[in-house]
Amino acid sequence: MRCDVWWARPAAASPRLLALLDEAERERYGNYRREVDKLRFLTGRTLIRAVAAQWLGTAPEEVALDASCYDCGRPHGKPRVVAQGAPQVSISHSGQWVALAVVAEVPVGVDVEEIRAAEVADLARISFSTAERTAFARLTEPEQRAAFFTYWARKEAVVKATGRGMSVAMSKFTLTAHDQPPAVLASETPEVDPARVRMADLAPGEGYRASVAVFADEPPEVVERQADDLIGSLG
Numbered sequence: 001m002r003c004d005v006w007w008a009r010p011a012a013a014s015p016r017l018l019a020l021l022d023e024a025e026r027e028r029y030g031n032y033r034r035e036v037d038k039l040r041f042l043t044g045r046t047l048i049r050a051v052a053a054q055w056l057g058t059a060p061e062e063v064a065l066d067a068s069c070y071d072c073g074r075p076h077g078k079p080r081v082v083a084q085g086a087p088q089v090s091i092s093h094s095g096q097w098v099a100l101a102v103v104a105e106v107p108v109g110v111d112v113e114e115i116r117a118a119e120v121a122d123l124a125r126i127s128f129s130t131a132e133r134t135a136f137a138r139l140t141e142p143e144q145r146a147a148f149f150t151y152w153a154r155k156e157a158v159v160k161a162t163g164r165g166m167s168v169a170m171s172k173f174t175l176t177a178h179d180q181p182p183a184v185l186a187s188e189t190p191e192v193d194p195a196r197v198r199m200a201d202l203a204p205g206e207g208y209r210a211s212v213a214v215f216a217d218e219p220p221e222v223v224e225r226q227a228d229d230l231i232g233s234l235g
């Protein structure tokens with residue numbers, strides 16, 4: 001099994017890209033106040049269409065997405081490509097990166113995090129499991145700063161693969177230490193089965209952490225790809 005992770009910079013809002021959005025997406029695009037949020041959203045949704053169009057052998061404008069929230073039905077949930085044989089996808093954006101993970105059939109989640117000033121000890125207290133908090137507490141403060149975003153990107157990739165996002169309590173499952181290969185060691189939540197979570201760290205470059213998780217019996221081959229040309233080809 002192969003899992004492609006496409007990396008794009010937020011693209012300029014050309015009429016051609018904007019025309020690819022459906023009505024609900026146009027409304028969400030219009031509701032973002034900050035330009036960077038608009039462009040990251042636009043880039044993610046047009047990138048899904050470009051990649052899914054290649055996968056399905058169709059045109060980007062023919063690719064329909066359904067992002068109904070599992071909870072309230074509003075169109076702010078995990079996007080799904082609506083077509084027979086469509087790939088599973090997951091989007092994340094942070095800073096100057098948009099990431100799209102694409103895999104056949106199995107649930108997938110991706111997360112990219114720009115390393116930023118944050119109260120990492122407080123965040124770890126509420127989002128890490130007891131075992132993770134114990135391991136984290138042994139680190140020095142500079143080590144905690146470096147380790148926190150590794151844990152966070154890994155944990156968020158897992159909850160995004162469930163399709164429920166942070167409604168799945170991040171503190172209910174335990175990951176390997178930040179300096180070990182990523183895996184789920186234990187889980188107290190039915191959405192996360194340690195035996196089926198396969199994870200990989202990604203390489204977005206300095207100042208960022210990123211991970212991808214799939215729920216599968218076999219580890220996928222993860223291939224990272226640059227998407228700027230693909231977005232550029234959309235016009």
Ligand SMILES: CC(C)(COP(=O)(O)OP(=O)(O)OC[C@H]1O[C@@H](n2cnc3c(N)ncnc32)[C@H](O)[C@@H]1OP(=O)(O)O)[C@@H](O)C(=O)NCCC(=O)NCCS
Nearest residue numbers: 041071072076077078079091092093160163164165166167
């Ligand atoms: C999904 C979630 C983890 C996003 O985290 P974030 O760090 O702000 O943002 P990221 O850039 O990493 O991810 C955002 C993307 O996740 C995807 N997403 C949205 N809901 C998702 C979900 N439930 N599961 C997985 N992915 C989801 C979307 O593609 C979204 O980007 P887009 O709307 O531009 O396409 C967080 O918003 C969340 O947990 N939402 C669901 C929980 C919730 O509030 N439920 C009740 C709502 S009524």
